[in-house]
Amino acid sequence: MAATIEQIQAAASDWSIEVTPNGASKIDSFADCLAPGTTVNVTFLPGSDPMDTVAVAERLHNDGMNPVPHLAARSLKDTDQLDALLSAFTQKAGVSEVLVIGGGVDNPVGQFASSIEVLNTGLIQKYGINNIGVAGHPEGSPDISDEEIVEALGLKNDLAKRDGLNLYIETQFCFEADIVLAWEKSIREAGNNLPIRVGIPGPATIKTLFRFAQVSGIGPSMRFIAKQAKNVAKLMTVQSPHILLDDLAEGMATDKDCMIKHFHFYPFGGFAKTAAYAQAIADGHIKTLPKGGFEALVA
Numbered sequence: 001m002a003a004t005i006e007q008i009q010a011a012a013s014d015w016s017i018e019v020t021p022n023g024a025s026k027i028d029s030f031a032d033c034l035a036p037g038t039t040v041n042v043t044f045l046p047g048s049d050p051m052d053t054v055a056v057a058e059r060l061h062n063d064g065m066n067p068v069p070h071l072a073a074r075s076l077k078d079t080d081q082l083d084a085l086l087s088a089f090t091q092k093a094g095v096s097e098v099l100v101i102g103g104g105v106d107n108p109v110g111q112f113a114s115s116i117e118v119l120n121t122g123l124i125q126k127y128g129i130n131n132i133g134v135a136g137h138p139e140g141s142p143d144i145s146d147e148e149i150v151e152a153l154g155l156k157n158d159l160a161k162r163d164g165l166n167l168y169i170e171t172q173f174c175f176e177a178d179i180v181l182a183w184e185k186s187i188r189e190a191g192n193n194l195p196i197r198v199g200i201p202g203p204a205t206i207k208t209l210f211r212f213a214q215v216s217g218i219g220p221s222m223r224f225i226a227k228q229a230k231n232v233a234k235l236m237t238v239q240s241p242h243i244l245l246d247d248l249a250e251g252m253a254t255d256k257d258c259m260i261k262h263f264h265f266y267p268f269g270g271f272a273k274t275a276a277y278a279q280a281i282a283d284g285h286i287k288t289l290p291k292g293g294f295e296a297l298v299a
Contacts, residue, residue, distance in 0.1 A: 002292055003249035009284040011249035016041060016068070016197060017265045017275055021052035026271075030063040033272040035279065037066055039097070041133075041170075041264070044070040046105045050085055057093035067093050068133065072103030073118045077110035082118065086127045098124060099133035099170060102144065116155050125163065136171035136196060138183035150190065157193055169259075173199035173212075173266045177247030184260055197264040198248060203240045203277055204269030212268050238269065242293040245281065 003011070016039035019027075027033070030040065040060050044053045057067035069089055076082050089095035100115045112118050115134055124132060134156050135141075137149055144152070153169075160167040169192075174180050180198055201209055245263070252258050267274035276298045280286065285297040 002288065003246050003253060005284060005286055005288060005294070007253040008246060008249040008281060008286060008294065011252050012245065012263055012278065012281040014039075015263045015265060015278045015282055017202075017267060017271070017278065018043065019056065019267070019271060020045065021048065021056050023267070023271055024056040024059065030060055030065050033275045034063075034065060036064040038275075039066045039068055041068045041099055042070060044072045044075060044103070046072070046075055046103060048075075050075075050081075051088075054085065054088045054092060057089055057095060061093040061095075066097065067095055068097045068099055069093075069095060071098050071100045071115075071118055071124075072105070073100065073112040073115045074103040074105040074108040076112050076118070079111070079121055079123065081110070082112075082121065083123055086123055086129070090127045090129070096129060097131035097133070098129055099135075100124070101135045114152065116152055116159070119156070119159055125165070130164075131166045131168075133168050133170045133197070134194075136169035138171055138174055138180045138198075141172075150187075153187060153192060153194075154190075157191060160194060168195045168197060168261075170197045170264050171199045173201045175201065175209075175213075175241075175244060177244050177251060180248065180260070181251040181255075181258075184258060185255075188257065188259055192259065194259065195261040196259050197262045198260055200241050200244065200263045200265050202265045202267045202269050202274030203238055205236050206239050207236060208268050209239060212266075240277070240293075240296070242289075242296065246293050 018041040020043045034040070042053050042056045042060070044050055053069050057069045060067035071082070071085070089098070100118050102115050119132070140146055141149060156167055159165065184196060248260065252260050265274050265278050277296050280296040280298045286294045287297060288294045
């Protein structure tokens with residue numbers, strides 16, 4: 001059994017997408033490839049200048065989008081820098097939503113070692129930001145143990161309930177729906193009440209996907225894409241996430257308690273290309289395939 005077109009379209013509604021400051025420098029206007037109000041995450045990568053993230057968020061705001069800057073805990077110096085960044089985000093870019101992550105740094109550059117420490121400062125709430133994303137790890141993380149992940153998720157659920165915050169989970173990118181659905185069910189049974197945005201790799205060559213999977217160090221998905229990368233003839237073949245999306249949409253539709261609500265696209269094969277693909281699915285411009293999955297009818 002596969003998801004219906006209506007189920008796939010519903011699952012793909014209110015999708016979001018990610019951009020790096022470097023990637024943003026190649027985009028003349030976000031309005032050329034995104035519908036007004038589209039949610040766009042802006043990365044704050046290790047070793048980068050956080051003001052680059054501010055500048056991209058400001059551009060997105062001016063182009064009519066909903067910028068969601070990353071706050072990488074282990075790359076922040078102290079509460080003063082956090083306060084200054086939040087001030088810049090809200091005043092210059094009209095930010096009303098942020099994603100708080102640990103950040104891929106072995107040794108913190110300042111006083112924060114984890115995202116929960118940033119959340120507990122109360123500074124995000126001080127600036128009227130109540131929509132806050134936190135990281136989710138269906139396949140674990142190379143930066144934190146499984147036990148610490150479970151504990152941190154419990155603390156974030158407690159914080160959301162205590163302070164009335166709209167917290168949600170945004171996951172690393174994955175390739176296999178079964179792993180994601182099993183993870184969602186396990187954390188739900190452990191008490192998770194936070195809605196989830198699942199990370200989806202946008203259409204890209206197998207070679208490109210393999211490279212990003214290597215950098216991210218994700219487990220089962222790494223093995224999944226590595227198996228395909230062994231076929232040299234297929235390395236430059238563009239792989240669409242249609243099977244993943246189909247299976248997730250089916251799981252979301254059949255389990256009414258499922259906390260997966262939306263998709264977040266990682267534009268590994270190009271920002272405009274990924275945005276057009278995601279929008280086509282959200283608009284229902286898709287054709288189901290006899291052997292499973294679907295084709296997105298991109299204009």
